[in-house]
Structure formats: C-alpha cells, structure tokens
Amino acid sequence: xxxxxIKHFTLALVAAFFTIVVSASAQGGRGGxxxxxxxxxxxxxxxxxxGERVAISCGNCGAFTIFIxxxxxxxxxxYTCHTCKRKFVVRTNPHGGTIGYFVxxxxxxxxxxxxxxx
Numbered sequence: 274x275x276x277x278x279i280k281h282f283t284l285a286l287v288a289a290f291f292t293i294v295v296s297a298s299a300q301g302g303r304g305g306x307x308x309x310x311x312x313x314x315x316x317x318x319x320x321x322x323x324g325e326r327v328a329i330s331c332g333n334c335g336a337f338t339i340f341i342x343x344x345x346x347x348x349x350x351x352y353t354c355h356t357c358k359r360k361f362v363v364r365t366n367p368h369g370g371t372i373g374y375f376v377x378x379x380x381x382x383x384x385x386x387x388x389x390x391x
Contacts, residue, residue: 338356
C-alpha cells in the first residue's frame with residue numbers, strides 16, 4: 274500500500290516536472306510573447322537600429338518573416354518573401370522618396386508591411 278502511494282507520488286512529480294519543462298521551452302526566449310507595431314513612415318524605418326527585431330508581413334501569401342536587423346539594413350530597399358519568393362520594393366512616388374508612409378509593393382500591387390518588435 275505504502276509503495277503504491279510512493280509510486281503515484283513519483284509519477285505525479287515526474288509529470289509535473291515534464292509539464293514545466295515543455296511549457297517553458299514552448300514559450301521561447303523572449304517570454305514567449307512578442308508584440309509588433311507597424312512602422313508607418315520612412316523616418317521610423319530608418320530609425321531602426323541593427324540588432325533590433327522586426328517582421329515583414331507578405332501581402333501575397335500572408336506569411337510573416339521575423340529577423341534581426343543587420344548593419345546593411347537592406348529592408349530599407351526591398352524584401353523577398355521566404356515562403357512565396359515574391360519580391361517587394363519600397364513604394365515610392367514619381368518625384369522620389371516614399372509616398373508618406375512606409376510600405377512594400379510587388380509588381381502585382383500587393384502590399385507588405387514592416388513591423389517592429391515592441
């Protein structure tokens with residue numbers, strides 16, 4: 274009888290430990306939850322520093338690509354979706370510069386947006 278109780282206690286303890294380990298690893302490095310805010314202007318996009326975490330939403334397939342900004346900051350020019358391979362460029366007006374807000378566009382007119390981790 275006593276060994277049965279010890280056996281059940283040990284199994285419960287192992288199950289609890291396993292649950293804690295699995296849930297902690299599933300949450301990931303930054304607490305498991307990240308919030309991304311839309312980058313609305315070219316000035317905001319240019320203000321993102323190397324090492325910051327950003328995401329780009331694909332206007333064609335809906336995929337999100339999350340990456341760390343490197344020193345080249347190529348995201349200021351263009352973006353190629355890793356899922357559908359569609360290339361997007363920063364939309365500009367005919368007189369140069371952006372059209373007031375920061376958005377990517379492909380040849381078919383699909384829009385992609387830059388998001389900054391907050």
